[in-house]
Amino acid sequence: MKIIIAVDSFKGTLSSYEAACAIEKGLRKLNEFTHAKIDIYPIADGGEGTLEAIFQYDSTAQKHSVPAKDMLGKDFSAPFLTFQKDGVTQAVVETASIVGLTMIAKEDRDVLRASTYGVGQVIKEILDRRIRTVYLGIGGTATNDAGIGMLHALGMRFLDQDQNDIGYGTKNIGKIAAIDTNAFDKRISQTQFITICDVTNPFYGPNGATYVYGPQKGVTEQMKDMIDDMFRSYNEVVHQTTGIDMQKRSGTGAGGGIGGAAQVFLGAKMQRGVDWMIEYLGLEKAVAEADIVITGEGKTDSQTLHDKLPMGIGLLAKKYDKYAVAISGDRTIQKEDLQPYGVNNIWAITDYFPVEQAMGNAFEALVDTATFAGKEWLHMYSTHNEGK
Known part of the structure:
Protein backbone atom coordinates (compact mmCIF):
# COMPACT_ATOMS: atom_id res chain seq x y z
CA MET A 1 0.00 0.00 0.00
CA ILE A 43 2.58 21.99 1.43
CA ALA A 44 1.77 25.70 1.79
CA ASP A 45 -0.20 28.27 -0.18
CA GLY A 46 2.32 31.11 -0.24
CA GLY A 47 1.47 32.31 3.26
CA GLU A 48 2.93 31.31 6.59
CA GLY A 49 4.94 28.09 6.39
CA THR A 50 5.87 28.28 2.71
CA LEU A 51 9.64 28.56 3.30
CA GLU A 52 9.61 25.73 5.82
CA ALA A 53 7.58 23.45 3.54
CA ILE A 54 10.04 23.94 0.67
CA PHE A 55 13.05 23.56 2.94
CA GLN A 56 11.82 20.24 4.33
CA TYR A 57 11.09 18.86 0.87
CA ASP A 58 13.88 20.15 -1.37
CA SER A 59 17.42 18.93 -0.68
CA THR A 60 18.85 21.87 -2.65
CA ALA A 61 17.02 24.46 -0.54
CA GLN A 62 19.09 26.81 1.59
CA LYS A 63 17.94 29.31 4.19
CA HIS A 64 19.31 32.86 4.16
CA SER A 65 18.71 36.04 6.11
CA VAL A 66 19.22 39.74 5.53
CA PRO A 67 19.01 42.79 7.82
CA ALA A 68 15.61 44.38 7.23
CA LYS A 69 12.79 46.25 8.89
CA ASP A 70 9.63 44.63 10.15
CA MET A 71 6.20 46.12 9.55
CA LEU A 72 6.71 48.86 12.17
CA GLY A 73 10.28 49.71 11.21
CA LYS A 74 12.12 47.66 13.80
CA ASP A 75 15.38 46.09 12.59
CA PHE A 76 15.47 42.31 12.46
CA SER A 77 16.90 39.42 10.43
CA ALA A 78 14.48 38.64 7.60
CA PRO A 79 14.52 35.16 6.01
CA PHE A 80 14.35 34.01 2.44
CA LEU A 81 15.19 30.77 0.70
CA THR A 82 16.99 29.63 -2.44
CA PHE A 83 16.77 26.35 -4.31
CA GLN A 84 18.14 24.90 -7.51
CA LYS A 85 16.06 24.12 -10.57
CA ASP A 86 17.78 22.77 -13.66
CA GLY A 87 21.06 24.10 -12.32
CA VAL A 88 19.70 27.64 -11.86
CA THR A 89 19.35 29.31 -8.46
CA GLN A 90 15.87 30.61 -7.71
CA ALA A 91 14.57 32.39 -4.62
CA VAL A 92 11.43 32.33 -2.50
CA VAL A 93 10.22 35.24 -0.39
CA GLU A 94 7.48 34.72 2.18
CA THR A 95 5.83 38.01 3.15
CA ALA A 96 4.32 36.39 6.25
CA SER A 97 7.81 35.92 7.71
CA ILE A 98 8.78 39.56 7.09
CA VAL A 99 5.61 41.56 7.82
CA GLY A 100 3.36 38.78 9.10
CA LEU A 101 0.36 38.92 11.40
CA THR A 102 1.86 36.26 13.66
CA MET A 103 4.96 38.43 14.18
CA ILE A 104 3.10 41.11 16.12
CA ALA A 105 0.69 40.97 19.04
CA LYS A 106 -2.89 41.94 18.26
CA GLU A 107 -2.75 44.95 20.59
CA ASP A 108 0.41 46.24 18.87
CA ARG A 109 -0.95 46.20 15.32
CA ASP A 110 -0.93 49.64 13.72
CA VAL A 111 -2.22 49.39 10.18
CA LEU A 112 -1.70 53.08 9.40
CA ARG A 113 2.03 52.83 10.19
CA ALA A 114 2.64 49.27 9.04
CA SER A 115 4.81 49.01 5.92
CA THR A 116 6.10 46.40 3.49
CA TYR A 117 9.49 48.15 3.26
CA GLY A 118 11.23 45.04 4.61
CA VAL A 119 9.87 42.92 1.76
CA GLY A 120 11.58 45.26 -0.71
CA GLN A 121 14.82 45.01 1.26
CA VAL A 122 14.77 41.23 0.95
CA ILE A 123 14.07 41.43 -2.79
CA LYS A 124 16.98 43.85 -3.18
CA GLU A 125 19.31 41.39 -1.44
CA ILE A 126 18.16 38.65 -3.83
CA LEU A 127 18.85 40.91 -6.81
CA ASP A 128 22.30 41.69 -5.39
CA ARG A 129 22.97 37.94 -5.49
CA ARG A 130 22.17 37.96 -9.22
CA ILE A 131 19.18 35.69 -8.82
CA ARG A 132 16.70 36.34 -11.60
CA THR A 133 13.71 34.14 -10.73
CA VAL A 134 11.85 35.10 -7.57
CA TYR A 135 8.71 33.51 -6.11
CA LEU A 136 6.83 35.92 -3.87
CA GLY A 137 4.52 34.19 -1.41
CA ILE A 138 1.73 36.59 -0.46
CA GLY A 139 -0.50 36.05 2.54
CA GLY A 140 -0.83 36.50 6.28
CA THR A 141 0.50 40.07 6.32
CA ALA A 142 -0.08 42.71 8.99
CA THR A 143 0.19 45.42 6.34
CA ASN A 144 -2.31 47.26 4.18
CA ASP A 145 -0.04 49.75 2.41
CA ALA A 146 -0.70 48.73 -1.22
CA GLY A 147 2.90 47.50 -1.41
CA ILE A 148 4.32 51.03 -1.60
CA GLY A 149 6.82 50.28 1.17
CA MET A 150 8.20 47.37 -0.84
CA LEU A 151 8.49 49.56 -3.94
CA HIS A 152 10.05 52.41 -1.95
CA ALA A 153 12.84 50.07 -0.80
CA LEU A 154 13.48 49.26 -4.46
CA GLY A 155 13.96 52.93 -5.38
CA MET A 156 10.48 54.15 -6.28
CA ARG A 157 9.33 57.51 -4.95
CA PHE A 158 5.74 58.50 -4.23
CA LEU A 159 5.16 62.25 -4.41
CA ASP A 160 2.46 64.56 -3.14
CA GLN A 161 1.15 67.62 -5.00
CA ASP A 162 4.20 69.61 -3.90
CA GLN A 163 6.58 66.94 -5.21
CA ASN A 164 7.55 65.86 -1.69
CA ASP A 165 8.21 62.17 -1.01
CA ILE A 166 5.36 60.90 1.17
CA GLY A 167 7.52 58.08 2.55
CA TYR A 168 5.86 54.77 3.29
CA GLY A 169 3.06 53.36 5.40
CA THR A 170 -0.68 53.39 4.82
CA LYS A 171 -1.55 56.77 6.32
CA ASN A 172 -0.19 58.86 3.42
CA ILE A 173 -1.38 56.80 0.44
CA GLY A 174 -4.16 59.27 -0.23
CA LYS A 175 -1.61 62.07 -0.69
CA ILE A 176 0.09 60.38 -3.65
CA ALA A 177 -0.21 62.59 -6.72
CA ALA A 178 2.69 61.26 -8.80
CA ILE A 179 5.06 58.30 -9.00
CA ASP A 180 8.76 58.80 -9.73
CA THR A 181 10.32 55.66 -11.22
CA ASN A 182 13.69 57.18 -12.21
CA ALA A 183 15.60 55.47 -9.40
CA PHE A 184 13.56 52.25 -9.48
CA ASP A 185 15.91 49.25 -9.54
CA LYS A 186 16.64 48.48 -13.20
CA ARG A 187 17.28 44.83 -12.40
CA ILE A 188 13.56 44.35 -11.79
CA SER A 189 12.92 44.34 -15.55
CA GLN A 190 15.53 41.59 -15.95
CA THR A 191 13.96 39.37 -13.29
CA GLN A 192 11.00 37.00 -13.45
CA PHE A 193 8.64 37.40 -10.51
CA ILE A 194 5.87 34.91 -9.75
CA THR A 195 3.39 35.56 -6.95
CA ILE A 196 2.19 32.50 -5.07
CA CYS A 197 -1.22 33.32 -3.69
CA ASP A 198 -4.73 31.91 -3.44
CA VAL A 199 -6.38 35.29 -2.85
CA THR A 200 -8.24 36.70 -5.85
CA ASN A 201 -9.69 39.82 -4.22
CA PRO A 202 -9.63 43.12 -6.15
CA PHE A 203 -7.64 46.16 -5.06
CA TYR A 204 -10.48 48.07 -3.38
CA GLY A 205 -14.23 47.96 -2.81
CA PRO A 206 -16.45 45.66 -0.70
CA ASN A 207 -14.40 42.60 -1.71
CA GLY A 208 -11.07 44.42 -1.75
CA ALA A 209 -7.99 44.35 0.44
CA THR A 210 -9.21 46.74 3.14
CA TYR A 211 -12.78 45.56 3.70
CA VAL A 212 -12.07 41.83 3.62
CA TYR A 213 -8.68 41.46 5.30
CA GLY A 214 -8.19 44.84 6.97
CA PRO A 215 -10.06 44.11 10.24
CA GLN A 216 -7.62 41.37 11.29
CA LYS A 217 -4.79 43.87 10.77
CA GLY A 218 -6.34 46.54 12.95
CA VAL A 219 -8.59 48.37 10.48
CA THR A 220 -11.56 49.69 12.44
CA GLU A 221 -15.03 50.37 11.06
CA GLN A 222 -14.17 54.07 11.08
CA MET A 223 -11.00 53.46 9.03
CA LYS A 224 -12.48 51.25 6.32
CA ASP A 225 -13.97 53.92 4.09
CA MET A 226 -11.00 56.24 4.57
CA ILE A 227 -8.39 53.63 3.58
CA ASP A 228 -10.52 52.25 0.76
CA ASP A 229 -10.90 55.75 -0.66
CA MET A 230 -7.10 56.17 -0.48
CA PHE A 231 -6.69 52.95 -2.45
CA ARG A 232 -9.12 54.24 -5.09
CA SER A 233 -7.22 57.52 -5.37
CA TYR A 234 -3.85 55.77 -5.57
CA ASN A 235 -5.14 53.39 -8.23
CA GLU A 236 -6.06 56.39 -10.39
CA VAL A 237 -2.47 57.65 -10.15
CA VAL A 238 -1.13 54.19 -11.03
CA HIS A 239 -3.54 54.01 -13.97
CA GLN A 240 -2.41 57.41 -15.25
CA THR A 241 1.26 56.47 -14.81
CA THR A 242 1.29 52.94 -16.21
CA GLY A 243 -1.96 52.53 -18.13
CA ILE A 244 -2.90 49.63 -15.84
CA ASP A 245 -6.09 49.64 -13.78
CA MET A 246 -5.36 47.41 -10.80
CA GLN A 247 -9.05 47.12 -9.97
CA LYS A 248 -9.58 45.14 -13.18
CA ARG A 249 -6.94 42.55 -12.27
CA SER A 250 -7.56 39.53 -10.07
CA GLY A 251 -5.54 39.25 -6.87
CA THR A 252 -4.36 42.85 -6.67
CA GLY A 253 -5.84 43.08 -3.17
CA ALA A 254 -3.72 40.20 -1.87
CA GLY A 255 -1.42 40.95 1.04
CA GLY A 256 -2.97 44.37 1.62
CA GLY A 257 -2.27 45.39 -1.95
CA ILE A 258 1.15 43.74 -2.40
CA GLY A 259 -0.45 41.71 -5.17
CA GLY A 260 -1.19 44.87 -7.13
CA ALA A 261 2.29 46.30 -6.62
CA ALA A 262 3.87 43.04 -7.74
CA GLN A 263 1.73 42.70 -10.85
CA VAL A 264 2.11 46.29 -12.03
CA PHE A 265 5.64 47.26 -11.04
CA LEU A 266 7.47 43.92 -10.74
CA GLY A 267 5.74 42.46 -13.78
CA ALA A 268 4.79 39.45 -11.68
CA LYS A 269 2.71 36.61 -13.00
CA MET A 270 0.14 35.29 -10.55
CA GLN A 271 -0.06 31.58 -9.77
CA ARG A 272 -2.45 29.92 -7.33
CA GLY A 273 -0.62 28.46 -4.38
CA VAL A 274 -2.20 25.05 -4.83
CA ASP A 275 -1.26 24.90 -8.53
CA TRP A 276 2.32 25.94 -7.84
CA MET A 277 2.72 23.40 -5.04
CA ILE A 278 1.32 20.56 -7.13
CA GLU A 279 3.73 21.41 -9.92
CA TYR A 280 6.75 22.08 -7.72
CA LEU A 281 6.36 18.92 -5.62
CA GLY A 282 5.43 16.69 -8.54
Missing part, protein backbone atom coordinates in the same frame (compact mmCIF):
# COMPACT_ATOMS: atom_id res chain seq x y z
CA LYS A 2 1.26 3.44 -0.94
CA ILE A 3 0.09 6.50 0.99
CA ILE A 4 0.95 10.14 0.45
CA ILE A 5 0.45 12.78 3.14
CA ALA A 6 0.12 16.35 1.85
CA VAL A 7 -1.08 18.63 4.63
CA ASP A 8 -0.87 22.37 5.19
CA SER A 9 0.50 23.81 8.43
CA PHE A 10 -1.62 23.83 11.57
CA LYS A 11 -1.12 27.54 12.14
CA GLY A 12 0.18 28.42 15.59
CA THR A 13 0.98 24.82 16.51
CA LEU A 14 2.58 22.63 13.82
CA SER A 15 4.43 23.20 10.57
CA SER A 16 3.19 21.25 7.58
CA TYR A 17 6.14 18.86 7.95
CA GLU A 18 5.50 18.32 11.67
CA ALA A 19 1.80 17.70 11.01
CA ALA A 20 2.59 15.16 8.29
CA CYS A 21 5.07 13.38 10.59
CA ALA A 22 2.45 13.19 13.33
CA ILE A 23 -0.07 11.64 10.95
CA GLU A 24 2.48 9.09 9.75
CA LYS A 25 3.36 8.19 13.35
CA GLY A 26 -0.32 7.66 14.13
CA LEU A 27 -0.84 5.39 11.13
CA ARG A 28 2.25 3.33 11.92
CA LYS A 29 0.62 2.29 15.19
CA LEU A 30 -1.82 0.19 13.18
CA ASN A 31 -0.71 -3.21 11.91
CA GLU A 32 -2.28 -2.57 8.52
CA PHE A 33 0.05 0.39 7.93
CA THR A 34 3.25 -0.96 9.49
CA HIS A 35 4.79 -1.85 6.13
CA ALA A 36 2.98 0.71 3.99
CA LYS A 37 5.08 3.07 1.88
CA ILE A 38 4.27 6.54 3.22
CA ASP A 39 5.61 9.64 1.47
CA ILE A 40 5.39 13.09 3.06
CA TYR A 41 4.82 16.26 1.03
CA PRO A 42 4.80 19.43 3.16
CA LEU A 283 2.23 15.83 -6.71
CA GLU A 284 0.24 14.84 -9.78
CA LYS A 285 2.51 11.87 -10.46
CA ALA A 286 2.62 10.98 -6.75
CA VAL A 287 -1.17 11.00 -6.42
CA ALA A 288 -1.59 8.97 -9.62
CA GLU A 289 0.64 6.26 -8.16
CA ALA A 290 -0.82 6.30 -4.63
CA ASP A 291 -3.51 4.14 -3.04
CA ILE A 292 -4.56 6.59 -0.33
CA VAL A 293 -4.16 10.38 -0.23
CA ILE A 294 -4.25 12.26 3.06
CA THR A 295 -4.60 16.03 3.22
CA GLY A 296 -5.61 18.51 5.92
CA GLU A 297 -4.95 21.84 7.61
CA GLY A 298 -5.30 23.64 10.92
CA LYS A 299 -8.99 24.39 10.46
CA THR A 300 -11.23 23.09 7.71
CA ASP A 301 -14.26 25.31 7.17
CA SER A 302 -16.30 26.86 4.36
CA GLN A 303 -13.27 28.85 3.25
CA THR A 304 -11.48 25.58 2.50
CA LEU A 305 -13.87 25.02 -0.39
CA HIS A 306 -12.54 28.11 -2.18
CA ASP A 307 -9.22 27.22 -3.79
CA LYS A 308 -7.52 26.17 -0.55
CA LEU A 309 -4.76 23.57 -0.69
CA PRO A 310 -6.70 20.58 0.72
CA MET A 311 -9.34 20.98 -1.99
CA GLY A 312 -6.67 21.14 -4.67
CA ILE A 313 -5.25 17.87 -3.37
CA GLY A 314 -8.75 16.37 -3.18
CA LEU A 315 -9.58 17.30 -6.76
CA LEU A 316 -6.30 15.76 -7.88
CA ALA A 317 -7.21 12.52 -6.08
CA LYS A 318 -10.65 12.62 -7.70
CA LYS A 319 -9.05 12.99 -11.13
CA TYR A 320 -7.22 9.67 -10.63
CA ASP A 321 -10.05 8.02 -8.63
CA LYS A 322 -7.96 7.75 -5.49
CA TYR A 323 -9.32 7.42 -1.98
CA ALA A 324 -8.66 10.71 -0.18
CA VAL A 325 -9.34 11.81 3.39
CA ALA A 326 -8.62 14.92 5.44
CA ILE A 327 -7.22 15.09 8.95
CA SER A 328 -7.31 18.60 10.40
CA GLY A 329 -6.95 20.38 13.70
CA ASP A 330 -10.53 21.60 13.79
CA ARG A 331 -13.50 21.58 11.42
CA THR A 332 -16.88 23.20 10.98
CA ILE A 333 -17.97 21.24 7.89
CA GLN A 334 -18.90 17.62 7.25
CA LYS A 335 -17.67 14.98 4.85
CA GLU A 336 -20.67 15.62 2.58
CA ASP A 337 -19.34 19.15 1.99
CA LEU A 338 -15.97 17.80 0.89
CA GLN A 339 -16.99 14.81 -1.21
CA PRO A 340 -17.72 16.84 -4.39
CA TYR A 341 -14.06 17.91 -4.18
CA GLY A 342 -12.71 14.37 -3.99
CA VAL A 343 -12.22 14.15 -0.22
CA ASN A 344 -14.19 11.14 1.03
CA ASN A 345 -14.11 11.82 4.74
CA ILE A 346 -12.71 14.14 7.39
CA TRP A 347 -11.51 13.81 10.95
CA ALA A 348 -10.27 16.54 13.27
CA ILE A 349 -8.33 16.62 16.52
CA THR A 350 -11.28 18.39 18.14
CA ASP A 351 -13.48 15.39 17.31
CA TYR A 352 -11.59 13.56 20.06
CA PHE A 353 -9.91 16.18 22.27
CA PRO A 354 -10.90 19.52 23.83
CA VAL A 355 -9.45 22.61 22.17
CA GLU A 356 -7.06 23.29 25.06
CA GLN A 357 -5.46 19.86 24.70
CA ALA A 358 -5.44 20.12 20.91
CA MET A 359 -3.50 23.39 21.13
CA GLY A 360 -1.33 22.48 24.12
CA ASN A 361 0.03 19.20 22.79
CA ALA A 362 -0.92 19.30 19.12
CA PHE A 363 1.64 16.78 17.89
CA GLU A 364 0.57 13.90 20.13
CA ALA A 365 -3.11 14.81 19.75
CA LEU A 366 -2.70 14.60 15.98
CA VAL A 367 -0.86 11.26 16.30
CA ASP A 368 -3.81 9.81 18.21
CA THR A 369 -6.35 11.35 15.83
CA ALA A 370 -4.57 9.77 12.85
CA THR A 371 -4.69 6.38 14.58
CA PHE A 372 -8.43 6.72 15.26
CA ALA A 373 -9.06 7.88 11.70
CA GLY A 374 -6.96 5.09 10.22
CA LYS A 375 -9.02 2.46 11.99
CA GLU A 376 -12.25 3.94 10.62
CA TRP A 377 -11.23 4.50 7.04
CA LEU A 378 -9.73 1.04 6.41
CA HIS A 379 -13.20 -0.42 5.87
CA MET A 380 -14.27 2.59 3.80
CA TYR A 381 -11.17 2.28 1.64
CA SER A 382 -11.92 -1.40 0.99
CA THR A 383 -15.46 -0.53 -0.04
CA HIS A 384 -14.17 2.24 -2.32
CA ASN A 385 -11.93 -0.24 -4.13
CA GLU A 386 -14.44 -3.06 -4.55
CA GLY A 387 -14.89 -3.96 -8.17
CA LYS A 388 -11.76 -2.18 -9.34
